[in-house]
Amino acid sequence: MRWGVPVAAIAVVGAAVGAGPVIAAVQGDPSLPDRTAEQLLAEVAKAAHDRQPPAMSGTLVETASLGLPSLPIPGGTSSSPLSLLSGSHTIRVWYGGDGRVRLALPGQMSETDFISTGKGEAWVWESTSNTATRFKLPAGAKATGLETAHSALPTATTPNELAAHALKAAETNTAVTVENGQHIAGRAAYQLVLTPKDSSSLVKEVKLALDGETYVPLRVQVFAKGAAEPAFEVGFTQVTFSAPAPENFAFTPPAGAKVEEKTIGAAGKDSHELGADHGPLAKEADKPRMSGSGWGTIVQMPFSIDDLAKQEAGRENGRGGDPAQMVNSLLKSAKQVSGPWGSGRVVQSKLVSALLTDDGRLLVGAVTPEALAEAAGHK
Known part of the structure; x- marks a missing residue:
């Protein structure tokens, strides 16, 4: 959110099981018991109360095909989180x-x-800059490992997280059907198909594959209207539902590494890095506000490229990307628009539209530019 660009909807391509006779053999496995859409949604809601998935480990493949113009972000072999905005990438999870x-x-x-680590601290290690950043959680503060992970690496997502956003949007004005016979990462799965009824939405449908035993999301595919292939997809290519070894959650900075210390939620210039209510969005009037609902939700916030550039100035950028440069690159392909609300520039990808008004507002949503313009009239 602090970058002012829609990076939440990052997608991932789950691996295909095979072709020809291999597919036929896999599909010949015993099918799962029939479940209605209502039953599966109830199971997902029940599992969500845990807030974290069961102990597990696996490999994800993410692919984003947003139809964005060329951006100054790292190439496909980079380990930068910004590189997840395009192409296919692998993420290992525990x-x-x-x-x-x-x-x-x-x-x-x-x-x-x-x-x-589960002991009130978290680390981000970046080998390109040989930097280890230790984030300390204040005593009494509550944050799950997954919440902190998303704050630290905002462009890295998991099927569990993306599924939660999709199911939240599907609470109203959505048709839901079930497909059986899916196999993801060697696991039999149910597939929920969520079809928005909102005409302003750019989303044609979302396919959510749930593990047939644990109901954990194994793959999420987001399809844009008019497209046969997913624009966003995230899915496991390998997954094991057993406790990872404890050493996976231990970290000691390598000799010679630069070590930085930050506190999550504490007052200070760096606290907003991990979602604290401090910094550029501290004032109530400056906080993002929502309009619309479900698939038609629009986020509106104050935004200035100059302020973003000043915020990034002086920071050591070991992740290989500059958010201000990204926004400027996007705006080169923007279309000038105007209306009773004023004037501005609009950028549209396959699934997300963004309107930057000349009076300093940013409106973002998985909706048509016309919907953003209408929302801009309600200041």
Whole structure:
């Protein structure tokens, strides 16, 4: 959110099981018991109360095909989280429960790791800059490892997280059907198909594959209207539902590494990095506000490219991307628009539209530019 660009809807391509006779053999496995859409939604809601998935480990493949113009972000072999905005990428994940989480973004010659130890601290290790950042959680504060992971690596997502957003949007004005016979990462799965009825939405449908035993989301595919292939997809290519070894959640900075210390939620210039209510969005009037509902939800917030550039100035950017440069690159392909609300520039991808008004507002949603313009009239 602090970048002012829609990076939440990052997608991932789950691996295909095979072709020809291999598919036929896999599909010949015993099918899962029939479940209605209502029964599956109830199971997902029940599982969501745990807030974290069961102990597990696995490998995800993410692919984003947003139809964005060329951006100044790292290439496909980079371990930078910004590189997840385009192309296909691999993420390794470990969940140990009790706040213990590890995400690893390997690159060709680099790696970025997030490790939540479950002991009130988390680490972000970036091999390209040889930097280890230790985030300390204040006493009494509550944050799960997954919440902290998403704050530290905002462009890295999991099927569990993306499924939660999709199901929240599907609470109203959505048709839901069930497909059986899916196999994801060797696991039999149910597939919920969520079809928005909102005409302003750019989403044609979302396919959510649930593990047939644990009901954990194994893959999420987001399809844009008019497209046969998913624009966003995230899915496991390998998954094991057993407790990872404890050493996966331990971290000691390598000799010679630069070590930085930050506190999550404490007052200070860095506290907003992990979602604290401090910094550029501290004032009530400056906080993002929502309009619409479900698939038609629009986020509106104050925004200035100059302010973003000043915020990034002086920071050591070991992740290989500059948010201000990204926004400027996007705006080069923007279309000038105007109306009773004023004037501005609009950028549309397959699934997300963004309107930057000349009076300093940013409106973002998985909706048509016309819907954003209408919302801009309600200040």
